[in-house]
Amino acid sequence: MMEMSGLRTLHASMRRLPTDIQQFCFHTGAVDFACLFSVRETPFVLTLTSRSQTPAFFRFDVHPGYRIDTYLGERYGELRDLLFIDGRSGEALIPSRFFGELERAIPRTARAGAVPSQTDIARLRHDLEDRDRPWFDRWEQRGSGPTKRNLDKTLVLLGPQARQFSIDANKSSIWSATQTKGTWR
Structure with missing residues (x-):
């Protein structure tokens, strides 16, 4: 588990706005991710959806203390291949490094312009039922x-x-x- 203090700061700012969801971008290596941080659900949810022809979707539950499980399990290979590392770069995917980069990319201030529309949420949340009907x-x-x-x-x-x-x-x-x-x- 890794504490994501940036989510704590963002959440405090979201309360002041007020909003319960924010979208932001995260760029690492050759990949751009559209990220959603939602406090509508319990536990809170952080999702990453790659901006590519065939988007890859990663969901992380945000536990008390703004902690996420950095163990990728079966998703490790998918993320490694998406980031074009390992065999192609000579570097291994080190989850703590990846999540450290993500932590630094989290905005510390919520913005009204970063509140996604229903259709944006449906497009980015691949874990929703009937995403084609947003x-x-x-x-x-x-x-x-x-x-x-x-x-x-x-x-x-x-x-x-x-x-x-x-x-x-x-x-x-x-x-x-x-x-x-x-x-x-």
Whole structure:
């Protein structure tokens, strides 16, 4: 585990803005990443999505003390290949060095212009259900109410108030592949 003190500072700044999500860029080696830091979820989430023809997605839970697990497991080879290191550079991928670079790239001040749109979040969060439908359309009663995956998507794209509304109303959020004028309120 590694403490990411930059996330602590960024989060304090986000509270003052106020916002619960920020997007920033991280450049290392030959790769640019679009990063999202979200405090909408528990634990908080930091994601990195490479800006490439076939984007690679990495998700890290941010534990108390702004600590992330730097063990990459199966993802080690994918990140190594993406960064064009090891056999091609003669250098090994050292996760602590990689995360140290990421730590230095984290902005210390939140900005209103760095709050991503719903569609940007859906584009960058490859762990979301039905990413191809990023636009909120309406609420609908379905079976026994919203599924966990539907509640997760509602939280990530619309925030905690929308998720709570879904629970209280016992309705699922319905999403569209085309832009709608729908608002969750």
